[in-house]
Amino acid sequence: MNQQSTQSQPKLANAALGLRHVFVKRLAIAASIGIHPHERRAKQTILISLDAAVAETQTLPETNIADVVCYESMSKAVIAIVERGHIDLVETLAETIADTLLIDVRIRHLHVQVEKPDAIEAAESVGIAIERLQTA
Numbered sequence: 001m002n003q004q005s006t007q008s009q010p011k012l013a014n015a016a017l018g019l020r021h022v023f024v025k026r027l028a029i030a031a032s033i034g035i036h037p038h039e040r041r042a043k044q045t046i047l048i049s050l051d052a053a054v055a056e057t058q059t060l061p062e063t064n065i066a067d068v069v070c071y072e073s074m075s076k077a078v079i080a081i082v083e084r085g086h087i088d089l090v091e092t093l094a095e096t097i098a099d100t101l102l103i104d105v106r107i108r109h110l111h112v113q114v115e116k117p118d119a120i121e122a123a124e125s126v127g128i129a130i131e132r133l134q135t136a
Helices: 037-041 071-083 090-101
Strands: 019-031 044-055 107-116 126-133
Touching: 019 071, 019 107, 044 071, 044 090, 071 090, 090 107, 090 126
Parallel strands: none
Antiparallel strands: 019 044, 044 107, 107 126
């Protein structure tokens, strides 16, 4: 599993360190997630946000999609994880997403947020956010 971040870690986008910021905000996916019986019976919308600190290449500007960490590829990977089947905990989903995306060693630091907007009626949204660091 990837390391948890500490206070001394750099911010996601950082010119001095050669890091760019690749993000996906509130990707809406119908998911079978949760521990309650009603959550096992029917899918619910979850919102997933990703923020990745990505090492810039030595040859800028990149002109080929294969040369960059692509937000579309990140989104497709998340959708594939959710579509595998029921997940009990948002914590498990967030960790699985982080482990999957951090296979790409260009991603140095990753913030994953999983929201359940319909879980608590009086709340706009509830969920979890984690940050993980590249260990390779």
